[in-house]
Structure formats: C-alpha cells, structure tokens
C-alpha cells in the first residue's frame with residue numbers, strides 16, 4: 001500500500017460555479033466535516049470545495065486563532081511586492097515554489113470587501129481563491 005498526502009477526492013479544475021446567495025452553509029459544513037475527519041489541523045491552512053468533489057466557489061480558512069469561510073470570492077487588488085514561498089497542497093503530491101502578493105484586497109459574500117495585510121493570510125487566500133478558479137500551485141510554479 002502506498003501512502004499518499006493527497007485528498008481522496010477528485011479535484012475539480014473546471015465548471016466551478018458560484019453559489020447562490022444564502023445557499024452556501026451546507027458546503028461550508030461539508031468542508032468542516034472533511035477537515036475534522038481527515039484531522040487537517042496542523043497539516044493545512046485552508047480547504048476549498050473543489051478539493052472535496054464539490055464544484056462551488058466556497059473555501060474554509062484555518063489560520064491559528066482565525067477561522068472563517070469565503071464564498072464567491074474575488075481578488076480586487078494586489079500589492080506591487082510579492083514573496084516566493086514554497087507551497088504545498090493537499091491535492092498534489094509535490095510542493096512548488098510560487099509567487100504570491102504580500103497584500104491583497106478581496107471581496108466575498110460573507111465578509112464583504114477588505115484588505116488583507118497579513119502576509120500568510122494573503123498567501124492562503126490566494127491559494128484557495130486559485131482552487132475556486134481551477135488553478136493549482138502546479139500552474140503557478142516558478143519557471144526559470
């Protein structure tokens with residue numbers, strides 16, 4: 001038996017739909033249940049619905065001391081400066097160096113529009129919003 005770090009679900013990469021206003025709670029619940037079942041605390045900082053076989057624009061963010069969900073998010077602005085983190089993903093075997101903006105301005109249906117100044121939170125949000133648009137760290141990997 002081989003051991004895999006990846007989630008036991010098909011990853012949706014296309015046809016990921018926006019959720020109707022007010023219809024997202026059951027998707028958040030499914031994400032939270034998966035998070036608990038797979039004991040992802042300490043292993044991940046976020047999980048997106050397309051990673052658990054649900055083709056909708058919903059994700060949960062689990063930073064130390066800060067947990068919330070995002071629904072139909074869009075990144076409105078990005079800082080000029082960026083970082084080059086080594087990123088892992090629950091849906092992929094391999095980690096990749098990517099390029100992420102230090103700060104972003106984001107809008108979603110739960111918390112509205114706001115600027116994310118915390119670099120790690122901004123990174124996690126960029127990773128999860130990418131999942132909701134069918135983009136992975138493999139697509140974002142830095143090439144020479």
Ligand SMILES: [Zn+2]
Nearest residue numbers: 088089090091
């Ligand atoms: Zn991921």
